[in-house]
Amino acid sequence: MKTSEKLTILADAAKYDASCSSSGSSRSNTAGGIGSAAMSGICHSWSADGRCISLLKILLSNDCIFDCAYCLSRRSNTLPRATFTAEEVADLTINFYLRNYIEGLFLSSAVYGSPDRTMADMVDVCRLLRKKHRFNGYIHLKVIPGSSPELVRQAGFLADRLSVNIELPSEQSLKMLAPQKTKRTIMVPMQQIGEEYSGFQRDRMKSRNVPCFCPAGQSTQMIVGASAESDLQILTLTENLYTRMQLKRVYYSAYMAVNTSPNLPALTSGPPLVREHRLYQADWLLRFYRFQAHEILSAAHPFLDDRLDPKVAWALRNFDLFPIDINRASYEELLRVPGIGVTSARRIIATRRLCAIREEDLKKIGLVVKRARHFITIGGKYLGDHTMSHQQLVGAMRSAEKPGSIKLLRETRQLRLF
Amino acid sequence: MTSSIYLHDGSFEGMLSAVAFAVKSGGSVHGIYDEKSYSVQLFDMVVTVPTDSLQAEKLFSYLKNLGEYAVQFTINGFLGEERAVGFHLYQMVQLCLRHGARALELYRDDSIRYLSQLSRRVNGEAHRLSGLIRFRELKEDIYYAPFESDCNVIGYLARHFSCRMGSRQWILHDVGRNISLHWDGSKVQSIEVDSAFTTYVLENGEVPDTHLGNTERYYQQLWQSFHATIANPDRENRKLQRQLMPKRYWRYLVEMRGN
Numbered sequence: 273m274k275t276s277e278k279l280t281i282l283a284d285a286a287k288y289d290a291s292c293s294s295s296g297s298s299r300s301n302t303a304g305g306i307g308s309a310a311m312s313g314i315c316h317s318w319s320a321d322g323r324c325i326s327l328l329k330i331l332l333s334n335d336c337i338f339d340c341a342y343c344l345s346r347r348s349n350t351l352p353r354a355t356f357t358a359e360e361v362a363d364l365t366i367n368f369y370l371r372n373y374i375e376g377l378f379l380s381s382a383v384y385g386s387p388d389r390t391m392a393d394m395v396d397v398c399r400l401l402r403k404k405h406r407f408n409g410y411i412h413l414k415v416i417p418g419s420s421p422e423l424v425r426q427a428g429f430l431a432d433r434l435s436v437n438i439e440l441p442s443e444q445s446l447k448m449l450a451p452q453k454t455k456r457t458i459m460v461p462m463q464q465i466g467e468e469y470s471g472f473q474r475d476r477m478k479s480r481n482v483p484c485f486c487p488a489g490q491s492t493q494m495i496v497g498a499s500a501e502s503d504l505q506i507l508t509l510t511e512n513l514y515t516r517m518q519l520k521r522v523y524y525s526a527y528m529a530v531n532t533s534p535n536l537p538a539l540t541s542g543p544p545l546v547r548e549h550r551l552y553q554a555d556w557l558l559r560f561y562r563f564q565a566h567e568i569l570s571a572a573h574p575f576l577d578d579r580l581d582p583k584v585a586w587a588l589r590n591f592d593l594f595p596i597d598i599n600r601a602s603y604e605e606l607l608r609v610p611g612i613g614v615t616s617a618r619r620i621i622a623t624r625r626l627c628a629i630r631e632e633d634l635k636k637i638g639l640v641v642k643r644a645r646h647f648i649t650i651g652g653k654y655l656g657d658h659t660m661s662h663q664q665l666v667g668a669m670r671s672a673e674k675p676g677s678i679k680l681l682r683e684t685r686q687l688r689l690f
Numbered sequence: 691m692t693s694s695i696y697l698h699d700g701s702f703e704g705m706l707s708a709v710a711f712a713v714k715s716g717g718s719v720h721g722i723y724d725e726k727s728y729s730v731q732l733f734d735m736v737v738t739v740p741t742d743s744l745q746a747e748k749l750f751s752y753l754k755n756l757g758e759y760a761v762q763f764t765i766n767g768f769l770g771e772e773r774a775v776g777f778h779l780y781q782m783v784q785l786c787l788r789h790g791a792r793a794l795e796l797y798r799d800d801s802i803r804y805l806s807q808l809s810r811r812v813n814g815e816a817h818r819l820s821g822l823i824r825f826r827e828l829k830e831d832i833y834y835a836p837f838e839s840d841c842n843v844i845g846y847l848a849r850h851f852s853c854r855m856g857s858r859q860w861i862l863h864d865v866g867r868n869i870s871l872h873w874d875g876s877k878v879q880s881i882e883v884d885s886a887f888t889t890y891v892l893e894n895g896e897v898p899d900t901h902l903g904n905t906e907r908y909y910q911q912l913w914q915s916f917h918a919t920i921a922n923p924d925r926e927n928r929k930l931q932r933q934l935m936p937k938r939y940w941r942y943l944v945e946m947r948g949n
Contacts, residue, residue, distance in 0.1 A: 276911070276912055276915065279915065279916055280919050283915075283920050284920075300853065301854060301856055306856045307856075314820055315818075315821050315934075316821040318930075318934045319931065320921035320926055321921045321923075321925040321931075322927035322928075322929075322931045322933075323922075323925075328916070329920060367905075370825065370827070370833060370855070371827070371833070371944075372821075372835070373944075375821075526925075528925075543924055622796075622797070623795065623798055625795075626792055626796050627798075629798065636800075637797045638797070
């Protein structure tokens with residue numbers, strides 16, 4: 273089979289992986305080598321679905337021995353199968369990289385032979401790139417569940433980022449939809465990566481000759497909407513992954529119906545894009561806004577509101593904490609005001625060192641005044657409308673949502689009508 | 691006292707000299723412009739400031755002492771090629787003389803905000819183009835990338851690619867400004883690109899076939915098919931794609947050809 277045909281088959285099968293970031297690693301070029309990695313990551317193109325392309329995202333093979341219900345490449349589907357050789361992948365990566373099409377390689381694979389055999393082949397591709405071609409660009413390697421600790425360790429020394437897909441948010445769903453994968457085979461490598469990552473990072477503080485172990489950390493991905501878990505379960509799991517396993521990112525992937533199965537949503541159902549969007553917003557609250565999962569959702573309200581930003585929803589539920597004064601509030605308090613983000617909170621603090629903030633400065637500093645005004649006072653003056661009832665306030669906040677959120681909501685509504 | 695307009699020769703040093711001169715004059719300042727972008731208006735008090743390397747150097751070292759923001763605002767202000775930037779730099783220096791480096795974060799001030807936004811725009815475009823540049827392998831084993839940009843970011847790009855491409859030779863060509871830089875494996879140098887070649891590139895967004903290396907078309911096709919395949923049809927969102935990758939950059943993008 274020609275390389276071009278393989279590329280089409282194996283890129284097509286890789287498109288369900290949400291991650292494409294190339295950030296978190298700063299690697300410089302070596303003598304006689306090519307490539308470097310930028311801390312910020314670099315997007316190289318955007319595909320027709322609006323997602324960024326920064327890595328050559330492909331599977332090594334789609335010839336799978338597993339039979340996961342949600343997956344297009346599962347064993348029981350009839351479709352063209354292909355497997356790259358290590359040289360083919362290296363040649364594509366180097367030549368795309370030299371033309372600045374990509375920032376590096378994102379290699380995943382279906383499981384063929386055994387998890388260890390697949391993983392060993394993937395590690396070989398990385399070794400070929402790093403040692404023979406002296407490639408110093410970014411490599412994101414997917415870790416196959418159930419592969420041996422030694423292979424995971426080798427992978428960590430070659431790749432910038434490792435990820436083990438958690439696939440589904442609970443053990444029951446995993447049993448039902450991905451019978452060959454178990455919580456253990458997923459969590460064991462994840463834990464190993466987390467421990468080695470922190471261990472090597474600690475040692476590097478003492479000596480810079482200590483090798484890097486997956487310098488950009490690890491990430492994971494879970495499918496949303498294929499099984500019955502609540503947002504609360506998903507978010508609590510996410511929080512645990514961040515705090516206990518030192519994950520850098522958790523990706524959510526709205527379930528796209530590709531197979532029929534009695535345990536899955538119907539083929540005609542569209543991907544739950546709004547839910548995915550709200551989960552990402554909540555994820556941001558965990559990572560950058562110092563929120564905890566139990567503040568965002570509770571057993572009484574286990575799902576995120578479709579029509580409200582989770583931060584706004586939190587602020588409306590805890591309206592007794594507001595309004596706060598812009599000139600007195602701490603950084604943490606400012607971060608919790610809807611319409612104030614990390615940048616504008618920092619700017620407020622910086623400006624306040626020099627002079628008090630006036631009402632007319634708010635917009636200049638970069639606050640979204642139409643959202644923030646209901647929650648702040650300035651010099652004792654409340655900027656919202658005192659006469660508004662709670663109901664009216666909720667309505668006002670819904671219409672003050674970001675244009676992107678409103679558009680997404682409208683489009684999925686329309687879809688549901690047909 | 692009437693306020694004056696100061697003109698400089700359009701170079702970085704010239705701009706700094708004019709700002710330094712305006713600050714020293716102590717009078718009120720109406721504007722600081724590149725003399726090429728200025729046409730005399732009635733009642734304007736115009737002073738043409740000769741470029742003075744010493745003054746420019748002095749001002750720049752003062753800005754360096756203020757910290758990274760001041761340096762970025764100045765350099766990126768210059769590269770942003772906006773007409774009004776001189777006046778805002780003058781205002782920035784005045785503020786810093788009064789309040790010290792803290793003034794650089796005074797976002798309620800119009801000039802600081804202007805410079806910070808301009809600086810972000812320049813950095814943003816340099817970052818964006820470091821991804822959107824597309825090299826073509828030419829016959830002579832040189833990688834050549836044509837591009838057009840709003841701000842003058844070729845210097846930033848050259849720095850980025852010189853750390854990245856190792857011993858491989860490349861040429862970056864800002865087709866709009868007709869500036870090109872060549873990396874020979876150890877240093878960056880300014881070179882001239884043949885004018886007929888430039889015209890062809892400008893018109894077609896691609897290098898003439900006769901110049902392309904043997905495998906160039908092959909990898910371009912592979913990239914095009916990868917780009918088309920990796921999109922998820924269930925999630926198609928062309929508007930978002932255009933938002934993140936504006937059409938003005940499409941001309942030299944291999945994957946967007948024919949779109």
